Structures are given as structure tokens and as C-alpha cells.
Amino acid sequence: MFRDWATRSIQLEGMWPSSLAALSTTVIPHVTASDFTCRPAPYEHSRLLPADILCLVNTCKQLDLVWHTATAFDVFASLSIDEHTSCAPVRYVMYRRLVHDTGLLQNHRFDVLFGLEMLAQLNWESELADEEGKGVCALCASKLREKWETKREETWGKLDELFQLEELDVV
Template identity: 25%
Template sequence: MPDVSQLIQEQRHGRRGRASASSASHPRPKIREKTQTSSSPGPQTTATPSLGSSFAGATTSSATASRTTKRSRASLATFWHLDRSLVVQVQNSLFRLHPSRLSQHSQFFAALFRNSPGRCLIVVDIDDDPESASSGRPPDRDSPTLVDAYAINPPSFNVLASLVRAAHALSFKSILTFAMHLLHQMWPNDLAKLPTPKERDAAAATQTILLAQECDTTRSSAPQTSDKTSASTCTPRQMLAHTQQPDPVTTCNAMRLCQRARLAEETQWHAWLVPSGLFELGMVDVFEGMRSLIDIDWKEKGFCIGCVSERRDVWSAKRQRLWDQLDVLLGLKDADAL
């Protein structure tokens, strides 16, 4: 009879043998040490891309991650998408966008990417001197407006000025064309379509003139005029004062009926116009003032139908001629450009 203790020892040795064999055939996996991966897209390389002569006011330089500014930067959640590979910082605003689509819409970014070797951090300084050849630096508040129009929806009237400045500064030609189309609808080239003072905002009118001076947004085709010298020799105030004077009417089918009215006009001209507020209106808005002058009921003041029609035609022609010369009077164009 075998010894029980010996059998127990043999069984124990057998289990150890099987366990050793099993461990030999299927080695126990080793736990590898986890390594922390960096979220950086790759090492920063040194590059000095060129934007070419089209962007003379912009200078580029290469920079490493250590040169990034320590100012507080805010990434806009609306334009911070994880599936986009380009991070653009405009002053304190961060955007993460598609470089290929930026190149399609912006000549500025197309030239920048064309001369940029691979992954790199590029610093672009845009000259904000209005006298320089550059279009200027887009204000920080304008950049989200530009990206919103570029990526999502067309702008409203309240953001149009911001859109024009930013699109002009960064050469988003298609968006600038779209913005200018809206701007031309608000301030049409046709004098007959000019909104009344109640329909337009005086602050918006001033801002539109400043936009034209800053971003060269003058009307593409101004009506032709034969008088090119008067606009260059007269100041806007002189032109306004000259325009408000009554024009003599050379012909009249009922001269006798109008003679008394003409004499009354010479002595009561100011009495007719001052109480109506026409002078004050003309100093604020010359075109609306002239329209009010044209719309006066001159027949009630004793003029015949022929005289009323003729003087209205004369003043309407003066109003149109002043409108045609407006770009020159505001300093947006030279007199030779008309």
C-alpha cells in the first residue's frame, strides 16, 4: 500500500509541473508602462515664409512655441473644431479651421501656406498705419465676424462694417465682394433710390464714408459728368452754398403772371425757407435739403406751371450733378477719375 504522504507529495509536484508547463507555453503578459503623448501636432520648425508683393504691409517671421505670447487668449467655441488642423490667432482670439478652405477664400492665407514648409508656427505682423500700402490690421472684434460669415451665415447690417474691414485686411475676396454687394444695396449708386433720413442712420452714413476711405470701397462706376473743374476748385461748403441759391429761369410762357412772384421771391426768399427748417436740413443732408426745396409748392407762391416745372428740373439736375461729384468732394477720388 503506497504511502499516503508520498502520493500527496507526488500530486503536488505534478500540479507544479503542469503549472510550469502551462506558464512556459503561455507566458504571462507583462504590463507595459504607459507613456504620455503630447497633444502637439509635431515639432515646431523654423520657417520664414513670404507673402509676396501683394501684401507689402505684412511681415512674416518664424517662431517656436516658447515665443508665443503670454497674453490671455480665448478660443471661440463656435470655431474650435477638433477635426480641423490649423490654429489661427488674431490678436486675442483663437480659431481652429481648415487650411484648404482658407486658401480657397483668402489670397492672404493662400500666399502664406504656399511658402510655408510643413508644420511651423508663423507670426504675421500687419502694418496698421493707414498711410501704408497695407489694408490695415483687423480689430479683434472684427475677426469673429469675418469667420462667422466665412463659415456659417451672411452678416446682418449691424456687423457689415466689421466684415468689410476684416475681409479687406485679410484679402477674403469673395466675402468682401459679398459684403460690398450688401453695402451697395444700403447706399445705392442711383440717387433716386437713396433712402430718406427716416430710413437711414446718420451714424451708419458716417461709418460708410470712413469705410470707403479706409478700405477703398468707392462706387465702381461713377456716372460721367462734363463739369470736372468745379468739384476740384470748390470746397464742399462752397458747393453747398452755391447749390442752395435759386436759379434764374430764362423762359416762361406766362411771364406777366410770374413777375410778381419773382419780385416776392427776391425779398421773401429767406422768409419762405427759414421757418420750414430747410436751411438746417440742407446743412446736415444736402441731398434731402435739395429734395425738400424741389418739393415746395411753388405754384401756390404765384409761379405758373411752366416756371414750376423748369426750376424743378434745374434743381434736380444740380442735385444729380452734386451726387456725381460726391466721391471727389469727400476726398475718395481725384477729379480726373470722374
């Protein structure tokens, strides 16, 4: 039983590294297709307990809230840099184009950390240019990136609490 646990732990460690920088951006196919219902498993001890299911559901809700807050138009509209008001007219257009029209909002709903990284890595200055070639200035783009990078780091820091890992006595 201990060998089985150790094997699973090593596999989980490979999929879930201990640092945000080591987190892989490799897409795991069908990762959101499964659910966490209590159903028969090959071994009795591998079933999820109701408390674990509740923890997963609550964590999913919290991560969903992080994602929808980070991708809300308010993030774009809140850049109140007076000397850079020239970016304001294209903000909603860029928001619709890059967050909604590309599918980014829906595609990363269940992979919040990767989605926040994708938002921060976009080339906002050129990707968001309107028909006249007018996009977001470097300062506003930097502010947007900073918000998403900060949110990503904050979310990573809260995962132990969300998954209730701080309560485990692991030696």
C-alpha cells in the same frame, strides 16, 4: 479678411445704391454726429488713413458749397422771365419762408442730395402764396425745380470723383 470685406461691401451697397433713382430718403439717425478722426478701432485695418480723412473733408466742403449755392437767394432772383415779373415781389418772402424759416437750409446741410430733392418736390405754386394768395406761377416754379433737379443729377455724377473712387481698380 476677404469675407469681412465682402460683407462690408454688401452693406455699403445697400446704403449707397448705384443709381440716383434708387437712393433712399430714409433718415439715418445721428449720421452727422460722428467724425472721421483717427482713433483706436477694434481692428487695425479698419482705421481711416489720413488720405481718406482728407478726401472726406474735401468732399464735405464741396457738398456744403453745392448746398449753399443751391439754396442761395440768387437762385430765386435769377429767374429773369420778362413776362412773369409778377412773381418777383414774392420771391424773397417765399425764399425766407421755405428755405430759412422751415429749417430746410440747416436740416439738409449734410444730406445735399435729399435736400435738393426736397426743394424740387415742394409745391411752390401754393406753398409760396402771399397773404393775397399770390404765389409763383407754374412756369417760374418749373424753372426752379429744373435747376434743383439738374444740380442733384450733376452732384450725383461727381461723387465718384469727389470720393476718389475712379482711382480704385475694382474688378
